[in-house]
Amino acid sequence: MNRIPHEQMAFRLQRMIWSKETWLRDHGTKRPRHEVEDQEANLAALKQASADYEHAAKRDKDKAA
Known part of the structure; x- marks a missing residue:
């Protein structure tokens, strides 16, 4: 199973x-x-889950920068 990215x-x-x-x-x-x-x-x-995933997506973007 492919994982869905945090942002999605x-x-x-x-x-x-x-x-x-x-x-x-x-x-x-x-x-x-x-x-x-x-x-x-x-x-x-x-x-709550949405907030957690939004935080993870931001962390992913910050890590990629």
């Missing part, structure tokens, strides 16, 4: 974050509270 991972995670935020905004009030809480926890995990 950060970009893809940002797309997932946008999707999750959109779902929560559009459907969160229509779903049971436990589902919304689960999706909010997933969103927090995506945001």
Whole structure:
């Protein structure tokens, strides 16, 4: 399996974050509270992973310079 570069991972995670935020905004009030809480926890995990990958991508660029 080929590894996805840190910069691409950060970009893809940002797309997932946008999707999750959109779902929560559009459907969160229509779903049971436990589902919304689960999706909010997933969103927090995506945001943390994205920040980690953005940091790694910056480190990669700094190392290459």
